[in-house]
Amino acid sequence: MQNDTNYNEGYGAENLNPVFSFALPTKIIFGSGTVRELPEALKELGIRKPLIVTDEGVAAAGILERIQRELPREIRAGVYDEVSPNPKDYQVAAVAAAYKNFGADGLVALGGGSPVDCAKAAGVLIAESGKDIRNFQGKNASTKPIPPLVTVPTTAGTGSEITFSAVITDTENRFKMTIKNAWTAAKIAVCDPDLTLSVPPAVTASTGMDALTHAIEAYTAACAEPIADAVALYAVELIYRHLPRAFADGNNVEARRGMLMGSLLAGMAFSHSDVASVHCLAEALGGMYDLPHGVCNAVMLPHVMEYNMPCCVGRYARIARAMGLTPDSGVEGAREAVRAVRQLAADVRLPVFSDFHVPEEDFRAIAEASYKNLSTPSNPRPMTTEDYLSLLRSMSKK
Numbered sequence: 001m002q003n004d005t006n007y008n009e010g011y012g013a014e015n016l017n018p019v020f021s022f023a024l025p026t027k028i029i030f031g032s033g034t035v036r037e038l039p040e041a042l043k044e045l046g047i048r049k050p051l052i053v054t055d056e057g058v059a060a061a062g063i064l065e066r067i068q069r070e071l072p073r074e075i076r077a078g079v080y081d082e083v084s085p086n087p088k089d090y091q092v093a094a095v096a097a098a099y100k101n102f103g104a105d106g107l108v109a110l111g112g113g114s115p116v117d118c119a120k121a122a123g124v125l126i127a128e129s130g131k132d133i134r135n136f137q138g139k140n141a142s143t144k145p146i147p148p149l150v151t152v153p154t155t156a157g158t159g160s161e162i163t164f165s166a167v168i169t170d171t172e173n174r175f176k177m178t179i180k181n182a183w184t185a186a187k188i189a190v191c192d193p194d195l196t197l198s199v200p201p202a203v204t205a206s207t208g209m210d211a212l213t214h215a216i217e218a219y220t221a222a223c224a225e226p227i228a229d230a231v232a233l234y235a236v237e238l239i240y241r242h243l244p245r246a247f248a249d250g251n252n253v254e255a256r257r258g259m260l261m262g263s264l265l266a267g268m269a270f271s272h273s274d275v276a277s278v279h280c281l282a283e284a285l286g287g288m289y290d291l292p293h294g295v296c297n298a299v300m301l302p303h304v305m306e307y308n309m310p311c312c313v314g315r316y317a318r319i320a321r322a323m324g325l326t327p328d329s330g331v332e333g334a335r336e337a338v339r340a341v342r343q344l345a346a347d348v349r350l351p352v353f354s355d356f357h358v359p360e361e362d363f364r365a366i367a368e369a370s371y372k373n374l375s376t377p378s379n380p381r382p383m384t385t386e387d388y389l390s391l392l393r394s395m396s397k398k
């Protein structure tokens with residue numbers, strides 16, 4: 001481990017070397033009440049017959065109706081509201097079919113990461129005249145712009161409203177695949193924190209920890225770059241301060257604003273950097289057992305941080321400072337960051353790995369699926385299938 005005196009010690013803490021580009025394809029409209037600007041956003045993109053992609057929970061919370069009320073007479077919207085958590089390949093195909101049958105000329109994704117990802121992936125199928133979304137998994141496998149997409153997030157977690165990826169479950173192989181491509185990004189994101197006021201505490205907790213994971217993994221990824229670094233650190237600050245408040249009181253508008261801004265920034269950070277092994281494990285678990293994505297991330301985050309510690313002392317210490325902690329040294333700061341993450345997950349009542357009761361005979365399959373994930377090479381400390389396996393074994397004993 002590095003010497004103990006400097007916050008900047010350790011892997012690439014200054015990180016001014018990389019060659020990179022930074023483009024934001026999505027116009028962001030942010031703030032309480034901005035949902036009223038949806039008609040203007042549709043007009044700007046020339047959309048007159050949008051297909052709204054959402055889920056039952058969002059509809060039950062009254063948000064779909066609220067959106068429909070905002071639309072003027074000349075805009076006729078169709079609705080697909082059958083997206084499930086961890087959206088499935090067949091739902092992507094169903095959205096693409098609904099889009100064609102309705103004669104839609106654009107997409108509105110309304111919801112958490114699940115409807116947003118389903119809409120993005122359906123956009124890929126529509127653009128490519130494809131039938132099976134599995135043919136477009138990976139980085140840059142699709143080559144055509146998707147139809148114009150407006151995202152309206154209703155959770156503060158995934159950042160999918162502005163990211164360049166969609167995560168879809170391949171139901172045959174029980175594997176969560178990533179479709180990653182700047183073409184999948186929304187044209188406009190209407191981010192109204194008031195739409196997140198109805199998110200129940202358990203979902204506030206899991207989505208919030210998902211956002212924190214994005215920020216921490218983006219900041220420590222092997223491919224981190226300075227603009228994403230800056231954005232990630234502010235995301236850590238906002239999420240660490242506001243998540244406990246949003247969890248304790250869902251009607252705390254200031255906390256909801258802090259969380260939606262934090263999750264958006266974290267999404268921006270990892271789109272330009274990457275996520276890493278926490279996500280690889282979380283997506284493997286989500287694909288195999290259909291567990292909530294944010295819960296899986298929360299469970300994995302402190303364990304992977306401990307594993308990565310030898311490569312991340314300086315960066316974890318900076319994360320501790322972004323959390324408002326004042327450690328005496330870099331090494332102590334790094335340890336405090338891990339302790340703080342573990343405590344935050346406990347404070348918002350999230351489980352630990354042993355609560356999942358994953359059978360030990362499944363560990364190898366989880367390790368193999370994690371290793372196959374696009375983001376394994378981005379982990380700051382190299383990860384093999386055997387490393388994933390031993391991490392799973394050690395965390396099952398804690």
Ligand code: NAD
Pocket residue numbers: 055056057058061063084085086087111112113114115117154155157158159160163164165166167195196197198199200203206207210293294
């Ligand atoms: P989600 O979209 O699955 O929603 C979780 C639950 O919350 C649902 O039951 C939904 O109905 C309900 N809900 C949503 N908004 C609500 C509201 N305002 N009021 C009441 N209930 C509401 O959860 P999520 O965590 O936002 O998304 C998870 C998915 O996103 C996973 O599949 C994950 O892999 C993916 N993801 C994608 C990206 C990306 O960049 N594309 C990044 C991270 C995660």
